[in-house]
Amino acid sequence: MNRLTTLAAVFLAGCASARPEQQMSVTTAEGRLVPLDSITTGFTVGGVRVILRPNYATDAVAVNLYLLGGTRQLTPETQGIEPMLLRVAEYGSAHYPPDVSRTAWGRTGSRLIVDTESDWTLYGFRGIRQEFDSSWNIFADRLMRPTLATSDVKVVRDRMLASVKRRRDNPDGLVSLLADSMAFAGHSYALEPDGVETSLTTIDSAALARYAREQMVASRMLLVIVGAVSRSEVEAAVTGTLSALPAGSYHWTLPTPSPRSPSSVAFTPRPAMTNYILGWFQGPAASDDDYPAFRMATAWLSSRVATAVRYQRGLSYSAGAPMRERGVAAGGIYVTTTNPATVMPLVKLQVDALRNLPTGYSMRPFAEQFIMEYFAENSTNAAQADFLARAELYRGDFHKASQSMEDLRHVTMSGIRLAANKYFRQIHFAYVGDTTRVTRELFTTF
Numbered sequence: 425m426n427r428l429t430t431l432a433a434v435f436l437a438g439c440a441s442a443r444p445e446q447q448m449s450v451t452t453a454e455g456r457l458v459p460l461d462s463i464t465t466g467f468t469v470g471g472v473r474v475i476l477r478p479n480y481a482t483d484a485v486a487v488n489l490y491l492l493g494g495t496r497q498l499t500p501e502t503q504g505i506e507p508m509l510l511r512v513a514e515y516g517s518a519h520y521p522p523d524v525s526r527t528a529w530g531r532t533g534s535r536l537i538v539d540t541e542s543d544w545t546l547y548g549f550r551g552i553r554q555e556f557d558s559s560w561n562i563f564a565d566r567l568m569r570p571t572l573a574t575s576d577v578k579v580v581r582d583r584m585l586a587s588v589k590r591r592r593d594n595p596d597g598l599v600s601l602l603a604d605s606m607a608f609a610g611h612s613y614a615l616e617p618d619g620v621e622t623s624l625t626t627i628d629s630a631a632l633a634r635y636a637r638e639q640m641v642a643s644r645m646l647l648v649i650v651g652a653v654s655r656s657e658v659e660a661a662v663t664g665t666l667s668a669l670p671a672g673s674y675h676w677t678l679p680t681p682s683p684r685s686p687s688s689v690a691f692t693p694r695p696a697m698t699n700y701i702l703g704w705f706q707g708p709a710a711s712d713d714d715y716p717a718f719r720m721a722t723a724w725l726s727s728r729v730a731t732a733v734r735y736q737r738g739l740s741y742s743a744g745a746p747m748r749e750r751g752v753a754a755g756g757i758y759v760t761t762t763n764p765a766t767v768m769p770l771v772k773l774q775v776d777a778l779r780n781l782p783t784g785y786s787m788r789p790f791a792e793q794f795i796m797e798y799f800a801e802n803s804t805n806a807a808q809a810d811f812l813a814r815a816e817l818y819r820g821d822f823h824k825a826s827q828s829m830e831d832l833r834h835v836t837m838s839g840i841r842l843a844a845n846k847y848f849r850q851i852h853f854a855y856v857g858d859t860t861r862v863t864r865e866l867f868t869t870f
Contacts, residue, residue: 443830448799450479453654464812466822469659470667471642475812475822476658477650479805483552485651486805487563490813492644492676494543495612501626502635504584504619506545509632510538511580513570520562522571534559537806540617543679543751543817544646550806553652557661564665567640572629585624595856596760599700602690602854607704607754611682641672648813650805676817678709679751689853689867699764699857703867707753707847710818715753716831717839718847720787721778722747722755723794724840725848728774733759739767751818755847764857768866775870778844783837791832798829 449457464477491506498505514529514536516522529536534551547567551559591597601616608614619627645666649658684706707718726745733743740761748754757775761767802811815825853867 448803450477451481452478453480455480460808461823461826464822465655466816467655467659469662471669471671472645472647472662472666473816474658474662475646475648475809475816476653476655477808477812478652478654479650480652483554483652484805485551485553485556485649485653486548486809487551487560488537488546488548488648488806488809488813489567490646490648490817491545491547491639492543492646492674492817494541494545495615495617496543496679497639498612498615498617500615501623502631503616503623505623505627505631505635506639507538507540507618508577508580508584508624508627509570509572509636510545510547510567511584512572512576512632513566515576515579516571516573517562517565518569518571519565522573522576525562525566528558529562532559532562534563536563541750542613542617542748545617546810548806548809556653556657560661561665564661568665568669570632570636572632572636574629577627577629577632581624581627584619585621588619588621588624595694595696595698595700598692598694599702599854599856602692602856603702603704603756603852606688606690606854607706607852608682609685612679613682613750613752613754640669641674642666642669643672643674646676646813646816648809648816650809650812678711678818681706681709681752684850685852687849687851687853687868687870689855689864691859691864692854692856693859694856696857697762698760699762699855699861701757701759701761701764701768701853701855703757703851703853703870704748704754705756705848705851707747707755709752710750710814711820714839714843714846716828717835717843718753718755719747719749720791720794720832720835721840721843721848724790725755725757725774725778725844728777729757729759729771732770732774733761733767737770739763739770743767749814757851757853764855764862765866768862772866772870775844775848778840779848781837781841781844783841785837787835787837787840788833791835795829795832 448460450460466475516525520528532555534549537548539546549559549563708715722745730744734740740759743759746756759767811825812822816822851870
């Protein structure tokens, strides 16, 4: 999809004093460049909340429909049910039966998106304005009136089961599953939105139909569109389709944090030269005042870990501190290495260094670099849609999307230190590899 039209100017060397989020523009239908926030609007159609950012720089359109709730809508028995429902719907719906559904969709040239996250399932498409109506009609009919034939359910179930099994066979996937199950035990985040073998094998057509009746309601939906489409076109599309859905009584709220528990580590022996390590620690809620400081602290920790472990000593081909940007944030420590006994003390040194940061130095240069890299990686229509959705859901207003970058500029060394001391603790590690090469104490003393 297209990059915003002023992207090149934003990322010129020496522009650190500028605010890229204030300089980026979109193109109106009349061909004028205007600040991107000036043309972004929010409105409701038939009970569906809509955020629209028109951009006519190209014919590209990104449509993101967020089915809210994510893992909070699930039980252990229904893990994976929402992506299964949406993928089975690709095989046929009321107005697009199986023998024409995929052919009709293929003619639009659009690409369907089904992406599960802890707080929602993203159902969307990437297309062009000339095919927006055709793509939308198929897209909406699949959501509202899927056929759910037993044979189609079996095909999708087998594919999802194969994916789950491949993840467990892959050490990277396995360490992620193990770390999640430990760090988020007792919280809805511990559930797998893409499903597990025990749940996927029992979900049938009847269960999918029941879930669709109960969960596909307008109040559970947030529609965000960025691209070459007007408000009148969007209103017509939603009025003719999603507005016919039941309103429902769903109300979005941020999830509550889970109780903190002492640090832990799970060892899983695997005969391999490379050992995989992933640990998670709980962060603040996305609406908390110290969320920007936590975000910056995790980014800085990632840089320090990568430098100390990978670049200076060559002990890993991948090392850093990932962050999960969600209703209740999480930070992590991730390393792949042949020498875990040497690496883990190095990682702890970086964590301790952030806990004991001196004051008096400006974080502004690091913040500007982080912001510029963030915009470079998130400048497509689809990424802009996600940026707006996260501001709306996590901060209560899509207008705060740009403000979130400004908040990072005001994070201080003191804020970094406080966030590190408050959150970089009670880390739950998973270790997959040669368990004779490291002791548990290296993980539980963080």
